[in-house]
Amino acid sequence: MATLQGLEIRQSSAGLRGTHTGIRNVPTVSKYIDTTICIGCKACEVACQQWNDLPLAKTEQVGTYQTMPETQPNYWNLIKFREVEPVEGFAWLMRKDQCMHCADPGCLAACPAPGAIVQYQNGIVDVNPEQCIGCGLCESGCPFDIPRYTAGSNKMAKCTLCVDRVEVGLEPACVKACPTGCLQFGEKSALLEMAAHRVGQLHADGFKNASTYDPPGVGGTGVITILKHGDHPEWYGLPKDPHVPTAIGFWKKILHPIGFVAMAGAVFATVAHYMSVGPKQPPESSRNGDDV
Amino acid sequence: MSELVPGASHLSGPNIMDAARYQEDAVVGDEIVRHKLSARFIHWAVALFFVGALFTGLPVWSPVFAWMGAFFGGLQVCRWLHAWLGVAFTVASVAMFLQWFRQMTFDATDRGFSVAKYMNSGSVQEEPEVGRYNGGQKFFFWAVGLGALALLLSGTVLWWPTTFPIPLRWVAIILHDIAFIAFFAAIVGHIYLGTAAEPGTFHSMTRGTVTKAWARMHHPRWYREVTGAKSKATVTELGKKS
Numbered sequence: 434m435a436t437l438q439g440l441e442i443r444q445s446s447a448g449l450r451g452t453h454t455g456i457r458n459v460p461t462v463s464k465y466i467d468t469t470i471c472i473g474c475k476a477c478e479v480a481c482q483q484w485n486d487l488p489l490a491k492t493e494q495v496g497t498y499q500t501m502p503e504t505q506p507n508y509w510n511l512i513k514f515r516e517v518e519p520v521e522g523f524a525w526l527m528r529k530d531q532c533m534h535c536a537d538p539g540c541l542a543a544c545p546a547p548g549a550i551v552q553y554q555n556g557i558v559d560v561n562p563e564q565c566i567g568c569g570l571c572e573s574g575c576p577f578d579i580p581r582y583t584a585g586s587n588k589m590a591k592c593t594l595c596v597d598r599v600e601v602g603l604e605p606a607c608v609k610a611c612p613t614g615c616l617q618f619g620e621k622s623a624l625l626e627m628a629a630h631r632v633g634q635l636h637a638d639g640f641k642n643a644s645t646y647d648p649p650g651v652g653g654t655g656v657i658t659i660l661k662h663g664d665h666p667e668w669y670g671l672p673k674d675p676h677v678p679t680a681i682g683f684w685k686k687i688l689h690p691i692g693f694v695a696m697a698g699a700v701f702a703t704v705a706h707y708m709s710v711g712p713k714q715p716p717e718s719s720r721n722g723d724d725v
Numbered sequence: 726m727s728e729l730v731p732g733a734s735h736l737s738g739p740n741i742m743d744a745a746r747y748q749e750d751a752v753v754g755d756e757i758v759r760h761k762l763s764a765r766f767i768h769w770a771v772a773l774f775f776v777g778a779l780f781t782g783l784p785v786w787s788p789v790f791a792w793m794g795a796f797f798g799g800l801q802v803c804r805w806l807h808a809w810l811g812v813a814f815t816v817a818s819v820a821m822f823l824q825w826f827r828q829m830t831f832d833a834t835d836r837g838f839s840v841a842k843y844m845n846s847g848s849v850q851e852e853p854e855v856g857r858y859n860g861g862q863k864f865f866f867w868a869v870g871l872g873a874l875a876l877l878l879s880g881t882v883l884w885w886p887t888t889f890p891i892p893l894r895w896v897a898i899i900l901h902d903i904a905f906i907a908f909f910a911a912i913v914g915h916i917y918l919g920t921a922a923e924p925g926t927f928h929s930m931t932r933g934t935v936t937k938a939w940a941r942m943h944h945p946r947w948y949r950e951v952t953g954a955k956s957k958a959t960v961t962e963l964g965k966k967s
Binding site: 447448545546547564566567568569570572573582584587678680681683684688689691692693695696698699700702703706707710711712713714715716 | 785786787788789791800801803804844845846847848849883886887891894895896898899902903905906907909910913914917921922923924925936938939941942943
C-alpha cells in the first residue's frame with residue numbers, strides 16, 4: 434500500500450485524487466519480456482510464489498508443459514505454452530501471462546471502491562485489499578483477463594510487479610530468477626530502446642513481423658513483450674488491440690453524469706412544480722391539521 | 726363488525742380503525758378505507774427495502790456518495806448488504822404485485838391519461854370515469870414491476886463475480902444503472918405526489934383512509950362505487966361485496 438511504502442499515487446479507483454505533488458520526476462518502470470529467448474523453465478513462476486509468500490498451487494495437466502490452465506488468485510505468473518502452425522513451418526510459443534500494468538488500467542476504471550486499485554507514479558498498478566470490497570467489477574474492466582476474485586476472502590489479487598521490491602530498488606522476483614535474461618526490468622524508456630534493438634536483430638534474422646507488444650489502446654503497458662510473430666499477438670493469447678471496454682467507459686463517463694442530472698432533476702422538478710402549480714387540494718376536508 | 730356504525734363521526738375512533746384494518750372500500754362517516762392494513766404493510770416493506778438498497782447501493786455506485794457507506798459499516802458491508810436487501814425488496818415487490826395487479830388493468834379512461842395535463846390541472850376533479858386508480862398510477866405500477874425485474878436480473882449477474890461471462894456482466898452493469906436511475910426519478914415523483922402534491926393521499930398509506938372529498942376529486946368513479954352513487958352504502962353491504 435502506497436502510504437506505507439512511500440510511493441506516490443498517480444491515479445486511484447473511484448475518483449480519489451492522487452497524492453503526488455507533481456514536483457518530483459518519477460520515471461515509469463517496466464518489465465521487459467523477450468519471448469524469443471524464453472526456454473519455458475518456469476523459474477519465474479517459482480520465484481513469484483516464493484517472494485509473494487503464495488502457497489504451493491496444484492498443477493493441472495493441460496496437454497502442454499503449462500503448469501495450469503489459467504492464473505489463479507494465488508498464482509499470478511504463468512508461462513503459457515502454445516503450438517501454432519503459421520503458413521509455413523511450426524511455432525512453439527511461450528508467453529509470460531501476468532498483469533500488464535497498463536498506463537490506462539481498465540480494472541482501475543471499473544473499480545467502485547476508492548483507493549482499492551491504485552496506479553503509482555512509477556506506473557505499477559496495485560490492489561489494496563483493505564479497500565477492496567470484492568465486487569469483482571475489475572474483472573469486467575480488464576482486457577487481459579488478469580484480476581482474480583478470491584472466494585473466501587472476497588478480495589481481488591494479481592501481480593504487483595513486486596512493488597515492495599521495486600520500491601527499495603530491487604527488480605521483481607521473476608526477473609531476478611530468469612536464467613536466460615529474457616526478463617529485464619528498468620525504466621520503460623530504456624527498455625523500449627533495448628526492445629527496438631532486439632526487434633531489429635529479429636528482422637535481420639528473417640522474422641519480418643517481429644515487434645514489441647506495447648498496445649496503445651491501453652496507453653501502453655508496464656510489461657512490454659517482444660513477439661517474433663508480432664503481427665499475430667493472438668497466437669500468444671494476447672489481444673490484438675486491447676482497450677478499456679466500451680461498456681465501462683460508457684458506464685462511468687456517460688451514464689454516471691446522466692444519472693446525477695436525472696436524480697437531481699427529479700428533485701428540482703418536484704420543488705418547481707410545488708411552487709408553480711401547487712398541490713391538488715380537495716374542496717373541503719373534515720380533517721383539520723391532519724391532512725397529509 | 727357490528728360496531729361499524731355508518732355515519733360515525735370520527736376519523737380515528739375505534740370504528741374507522743377497525744374497518745381500515747380489513748375492509749377496503751368501507752365507508753365510515755366522512756372517511757373511506759382505501760388501503761387495508763396488509764396492503765399498507767406490504768407497501769412500506771417495499772419502501773423500506775428500496776431505501777435500504779438505495780442507500781447501500783449509492784456509495785458503491787459513486788464515490789460522491791461514499792460517505793453513506795459509513796452508516797452501514799463501510800463499503801465492504803454495503804457490498805453484501807445491498808444484495809440481500811435486493812432479495813428482500815424482490816420478495817416484498819412480488820407480494821405487492823400479487824396484491825394489486827388485478828386492479829391495475831388499463832381501461833379506455835386510463836388510455837386518455839396525460840401526465841402533463843394531470844400535473845398542470847390544479848385542484849380540479851378528475852375525469853368522471855377515473856376509478857380506484859388513474860392511468861398514471863397504473864402505468865407507474867407496471868413500470869415499477871418492470872424496473873424491479875430489471876434490477877433483479879442484472880443484480881443477480883453482478884452478485885457472483887466469477888459465475889457469468891464478462892460481456893453479460895457489462896450488460897448487467899449498464900442495465901442495473903439505467904434501471905436504478907429511472908427508479909430513483911420515479912420514486913421522487915411518487916413521494917411528491919403522495920405527500921406535498923396531493924394533501925390527503927399520504928393518510929391513505931398510513932392509517933388507511935381518505936376523505937370523501939378526496940375520493941370525489943381524485944377518483945370520482947371509485948367514489949360513486951363505494952358510496953353507492955349519491956346514497957351512502959352501509960358497511961354490511963360493502964362487507965358482502967368484498
